[in-house]
Amino acid sequence: MTDSYLVVAKRWARGWELHVDGVGVTQVATLSKADATAREYIALALDLDDETSFAVDIVPQLDDExxxxxxxxxxxxxxxxxxxxxxxxxxxxxxxxxxxxxxxxxxxxxxxxxxxxxxxxxxxxxxxx
Structure with a gap:
């Protein structure tokens, strides 16, 4: 079964903070680069060789409305x-x-x-x- 990581993207002054469930936090300038950055971060943090061996679900944090x-x-x-x-x-x-x-x-x-x-x-x- 493929591992899956929930990434909550929180807006801040210089871009987005990517809170990776169970792994940690990294940052990215634009949301369009969040998937690639999160994959690279997860692979590095968990010492994985393949950034495509797991699923990533990017969820931008927005106000309720x-x-x-x-x-x-x-x-x-x-x-x-x-x-x-x-x-x-x-x-x-x-x-x-x-x-x-x-x-x-x-x-x-x-x-x-x-x-x-x-x-x-x-x-x-x-x-x-």
Whole structure:
């Protein structure tokens, strides 16, 4: 099982303090570098050879209201991605039904508002004229 380390990132005047659960604290100038810095710190502190042999979960510490907004935004993105997958599956299903009903690839494209190339991808063959 891969070890996992929780890293709480706390904002301060010169960047971020990275509090690594059970290991210690290090600092980084920008949050975008937190993962790499935390991995390097953990590997050095624990005398590990491979900085990719463990998981790191960076959790920025935010005020309660911002933290709620971040979680809502992330949940909405996850929901949109789920709906996108469902829509793509439905589009594939309908394209295949249209093909079985005798429509050409170009006709299917016109009906669904897609390019013939996309229809070809959906039905899994070259679209016919």
């Amino acid at each position: 911002l933290a709620k907004q971040v979680e809502v935004a992330r949940a909405q993105v996850r929901e949109a991605e789920r709906r996108q997958r469902e829509a793509a599956a439905k589009q594939r299903e309908v394209a295949k039904q249209l093909e079985r009903s005798g429509l050409s690839g170009r006709e299917i494209a016109a009906v669904l508002g897609l390019t013939p190339q996309r229809v070809s991808q959906l039905i899994g063959r070259s679209s016919r004229a």
